[in-house]
Amino acid sequence: MAEHFDVIIVGTGAGGGTLAHTLAPTGKRILLLERGTFLTRETDNWAPDPVFVDGKYISSDTWYDGDGTPFQPQVHYFVGGATKLYGAALYRLRPEDFGEIRHVDGISPAWPVSYADFEPWYTKAEWLYHVHGAHGEDPTEGPWSRQYPWPPVSHEPRVQRISDSLTKAGYHPFHAPCGILLNEADPPASICMRCATCDGYPCMVHAKADADIIGVRPLLELPNVPLLVNSEVVRLLTDPAGRTVTGVVVDHGGDGMEDVYTGDIVVLAAGAANTAKILLRSASDAHPAGLANGSDQVGRNYMFHVSKAVAGFGEEANDTVFQKTLGLNDFYLAGGDREWPLGNIQMLGKSNAGAMKGEEPHLTKLVPHWSLAEAAGHAVDFWLTTEDLPMPDNRVTVDREGSIHLAYTECNQAEAAALYEEFRKIANHIGLAKHHVLHKSFYMSMNIPVAGVAHQAGTCRFGADPATSVLDVNCKAHEVDNLYVADTSIFPSIGAVNPALTAMANAIRVGEHIAERLGATGSAAWAPPPRTAEAARPESAVGRDS
Numbered sequence: 001m002a003e004h005f006d007v008i009i010v011g012t013g014a015g016g017g018t019l020a021h022t023l024a025p026t027g028k029r030i031l032l033l034e035r036g037t038f039l040t041r042e043t044d045n046w047a048p049d050p051v052f053v054d055g056k057y058i059s060s061d062t063w064y065d066g067d068g069t070p071f072q073p074q075v076h077y078f079v080g081g082a083t084k085l086y087g088a089a090l091y092r093l094r095p096e097d098f099g100e101i102r103h104v105d106g107i108s109p110a111w112p113v114s115y116a117d118f119e120p121w122y123t124k125a126e127w128l129y130h131v132h133g134a135h136g137e138d139p140t141e142g143p144w145s146r147q148y149p150w151p152p153v154s155h156e157p158r159v160q161r162i163s164d165s166l167t168k169a170g171y172h173p174f175h176a177p178c179g180i181l182l183n184e185a186d187p188p189a190s191i192c193m194r195c196a197t198c199d200g201y202p203c204m205v206h207a208k209a210d211a212d213i214i215g216v217r218p219l220l221e222l223p224n225v226p227l228l229v230n231s232e233v234v235r236l237l238t239d240p241a242g243r244t245v246t247g248v249v250v251d252h253g254g255d256g257m258e259d260v261y262t263g264d265i266v267v268l269a270a271g272a273a274n275t276a277k278i279l280l281r282s283a284s285d286a287h288p289a290g291l292a293n294g295s296d297q298v299g300r301n302y303m304f305h306v307s308k309a310v311a312g313f314g315e316e317a318n319d320t321v322f323q324k325t326l327g328l329n330d331f332y333l334a335g336g337d338r339e340w341p342l343g344n345i346q347m348l349g350k351s352n353a354g355a356m357k358g359e360e361p362h363l364t365k366l367v368p369h370w371s372l373a374e375a376a377g378h379a380v381d382f383w384l385t386t387e388d389l390p391m392p393d394n395r396v397t398v399d400r401e402g403s404i405h406l407a408y409t410e411c412n413q414a415e416a417a418a419l420y421e422e423f424r425k426i427a428n429h430i431g432l433a434k435h436h437v438l439h440k441s442f443y444m445s446m447n448i449p450v451a452g453v454a455h456q457a458g459t460c461r462f463g464a465d466p467a468t469s470v471l472d473v474n475c476k477a478h479e480v481d482n483l484y485v486a487d488t489s490i491f492p493s494i495g496a497v498n499p500a501l502t503a504m505a506n507a508i509r510v511g512e513h514i515a516e517r518l519g520a521t522g523s524a525a526w527a528p529p530p531r532t533a534e535a536a537r538p539e540s541a542v543g544r545d546s
């Protein structure tokens with residue numbers, strides 16, 4: 001039996017890494033357990049072929065879909081979790097997302113907290129993760145108590161022209177909120193080069209505000225927060241009554257040797273699928289259907305967004321490097337002549353031939369590399385997101401060997417199709433409708449298949465009612481006194497914007513609650529850094545070089 005801790009956190013991604021950062025200043029003994037290792041800094045970090053064609057940073061896991069067909073999920077097991085590869089587009093949910101929303105295929109349920117309740121933690125997360133943006137530009141956003149710590153990243157000329165054209169046509173584009181380290185005064189002082197390799201790539205210069213760089217690495221020198229990598233949590237043990245987690249069983253590297261760690265509080269933040277897997281594998285006499293699963297909700301209500309990556313091709317060459325600076329929420333909510341909410345449109349990292357090959361192997365198989373490279377030089381890339389619904393049969397289960405099965409039936413396809421139609425109208429306004437070689441209506445679009453689990457959420461939702469939720473409002477398991485969850489599993493609904501900021505904000509919220517429970521109130525579980533002169537520039541000041 002290994003030593004005892006005040007808190008054990010499983011997983012170091014957006015949820016776990018942020019939670020550790022929140023709790024570390026309490027001085028409590030906190031053990032971080034991470035199944036991956038630190039992602040190696042190497043030139044491959046920025047090379048499209050290793051990243052997109054070879055999938056070098058994707059786990060070797062095999063999961064199975066609802067029919068039992070195996071697939072390789074796009075999960076990333078590193079310190080920092082999926083945020084090592086993420087695009088760092090750090091959006092808040094809209095206030096309406098915290099309430100009930102009617103969709104074409106059903107109801108998106110309300111959260112047990114309101115946007116107003118949640119807002120202070122969004123602000124803290126934005127300041128912690130160095131978000132660059134401009135509150136006040138997007139008409140759909142909710143009230144904010146504090147401006148972003150840094151002004152938005154400026155649009156490059158092609159994107160600025162797109163923004164201007166959209167505004168002229170009556171749309172409301174805004175600067176996308178972006179978590180990057182762009183300022184020398186911005187500790188830990190790595191400088192983002194605004195290269196094309198942010199979205200989907202690890203950052204070789206460590207200038208992406210991910211959960212490793214921002215959450216975990218600053219803690220490594222602290223004596224009270226040991227980190228064990230190569231440490232996969234396989235199950236939790238409880239007392240005979242099933243009310244208290246008494247042990248965290250860890251496999252250090254797949255050799256079959258298991259250690260057991262103990263903590264007063266245990267927090268799962270292993271990502272939506274793996275958190276459910278751990279609970280389901282922790283079945284006992286007291287919890288025969290899986291730990292904390294008396295409601296039969298563990299693993300259910302899996303969501304991952306109805307998403308589409310779209311590359312539009314225009315006559316005009318697109319020499320943009322850092323492209324993901326623009327967002328558009330004009331179709332986010334229902335209203336006017338729009339019966340249903342359609343979702344969010346944002347720009348993606350700039351595509352290139354390697355990425356196109358990796359993402360669309362069938363479509364691009366016979367196309368020579370030079371031709372793809374030329375097409376990519378004209379491509380303007382967008383990401384379309386429609387909300388999907390928490391449906392009980394969209395669920396994670398685990399077989400006897402411990403493999404994840406992910407049953408998923410799509411929904412809200414009519415809304416996604418309508419959003420794509422809106423995108424096509426927009427394309428007419430921004431010079432993507434005509435091309436001297438490609439047909440006017442040619443768009444390369446990619447529907448994200450079930451393996452695209454990047455935005456996985458919802459498998460252990462929080463709520464007031466133990467019959468319909470796994471966790472209470474503080475994200476503590478209804479049925480277990482010392483077990484919490486702090487990753488995207490907790491989402492009762494997912495909205496139609498990227499999930500990471502909400503996971504980070506919630507982790508700070510849960511961390512402050514745990515600090516208070518441990519009697520650490522007053523030890524400043526987390527406080528936003530002071531606003532610097534640079535950050536205090538007016539909102540209209542755009543980017544570092546404007």
Ligand SMILES: Cc1cc2nc3c(=O)[nH]c(=O)nc-3n(C[C@H](O)[C@H](O)[C@H](O)COP(=O)(O)OP(=O)(O)OC[C@H]3O[C@@H](n4cnc5c(N)ncnc54)[C@H](O)[C@@H]3O)c2cc1C
Pocket residue numbers: 010011012013014015016033034035036074076077078079080081082083085086087088089090091199200201231232233234269270271272274275278454455456486487488489498499500501503
């Ligand atoms: C390519 C890509 C681009 C993305 N872009 C964006 C974006 O621009 N904006 C945005 O908001 N979101 C984005 N996302 C999604 C975002 O990264 C996730 O929503 C977020 O990281 C989820 O946080 P989490 O804490 O739930 O899980 P993760 O961040 O994945 O963390 C889970 C952690 O648990 C570890 N773990 C898993 N199982 C175990 C176990 N049994 N024992 C110990 N450790 C375990 C994992 O290794 C990992 O470190 C992107 C994701 C990807 C993959």
